[in-house]
Amino acid sequence: MAQDTLHPLPTTEPETVLGLPAAPLRRYVLDYRGYRMDLDRPQRRLEVPTDVVTVALAFEGRMRLTDALSPALAASLGSVAAGLRRTATIAEHGGLLHGLAVSLTPHGAFRAFGPVAGELGGQWAEAGDVLGPRLGTLAARLADAPGWCARFALLDAHFGALFADGPPWEPDVRWAWQQLRRSHGRVPVRTLVEGTGWSRRRLELRFRAQLGLAPKQAAGILRLQRTLRLLTDPDGRFAGADLAALCGYYDQSHLDRTFRAMVGRSPREFLASRRSADARQPADRVLGRVTSAVLDAD
Numbered sequence: 001m002a003q004d005t006l007h008p009l010p011t012t013e014p015e016t017v018l019g020l021p022a023a024p025l026r027r028y029v030l031d032y033r034g035y036r037m038d039l040d041r042p043q044r045r046l047e048v049p050t051d052v053v054t055v056a057l058a059f060e061g062r063m064r065l066t067d068a069l070s071p072a073l074a075a076s077l078g079s080v081a082a083g084l085r086r087t088a089t090i091a092e093h094g095g096l097l098h099g100l101a102v103s104l105t106p107h108g109a110f111r112a113f114g115p116v117a118g119e120l121g122g123q124w125a126e127a128g129d130v131l132g133p134r135l136g137t138l139a140a141r142l143a144d145a146p147g148w149c150a151r152f153a154l155l156d157a158h159f160g161a162l163f164a165d166g167p168p169w170e171p172d173v174r175w176a177w178q179q180l181r182r183s184h185g186r187v188p189v190r191t192l193v194e195g196t197g198w199s200r201r202r203l204e205l206r207f208r209a210q211l212g213l214a215p216k217q218a219a220g221i222l223r224l225q226r227t228l229r230l231l232t233d234p235d236g237r238f239a240g241a242d243l244a245a246l247c248g249y250y251d252q253s254h255l256d257r258t259f260r261a262m263v264g265r266s267p268r269e270f271l272a273s274r275r276s277a278d279a280r281q282p283a284d285r286v287l288g289r290v291t292s293a294v295l296d297a298d
Helices: 106-113 114-118 126-129 131-143 147-164 173-182 190-194 200-210 215-231 240-246 252-263 267-273
Strands: 004-009 015-019 029-038 043-047 052-058 063-067 074-077 081-083 087-091 096-104 124-125 292-295
Touching: 015 087, 015 147, 029 147, 043 126, 052 106, 052 126, 052 131, 063 081, 074 124, 081 126, 081 200, 096 106, 096 147, 106 114, 106 147, 106 173, 114 126, 114 200, 124 126, 131 147, 147 267, 173 190, 173 200, 173 215, 190 215, 215 240, 215 267, 240 252, 252 267, 267 292
Parallel strands: none
Antiparallel strands: 004 015, 015 029, 029 096, 043 087, 043 292, 052 081, 052 096, 063 074, 063 087, 081 124
């Protein structure tokens, strides 16, 4: 891995290091992120819905994941595989956490893991249970590697081999996803139906099999992500009815209801959580996405 792909983030404690994959992998892998935390207190983070599939490999520590809208949905996991989710997650750990995370595009997840990627839609799971024993071997090799550069190089080799042999998306699924991405989730599903020549039912089934969510649900995540990017714009140029219209909502009330139904709090409350976060903690865990807010420990 080239030296310029390793980027220590501006923190003192905990340690967080960003790595970019080798160039041929970047259409499937957004980034690698290494972390080492040994805090004297628990930490809670609110993780909002994104168009990213995450594989987090733990060397030390465990995470408790709870659905922000349905607290009865919860799991305690070591290494985590998380598919696309329509609702936010509260991620908690006791203060000790060491490992790394791989952020995959939905196409990259399917190319690496096949139908399992679709089965992960809306879920978290123990990564080794769903992605196979090779992942446990990889996690052990990563833990023993001499540093982050060596670990990121191991990930390049592992995922490069998976992508070389893995299944591609169906062309019509790829086309429909591209339309959703380019429009930030605003293209109507009927346009996708007409463009693929499939029935609405077939389009939904193929999307669920290869992304884990139906087109309408995936569109909602993309609209939310655009809303979050504009809300967190440092210049604060977009708000109220203008923001709602730009992001594909009927009005401000529609935006607020949808935001709360997906994130578990209002846009104002989410922004307040980000502003009050510990300055040493990088808020977002994926390059180019608004993903998180650091919460006060209960």
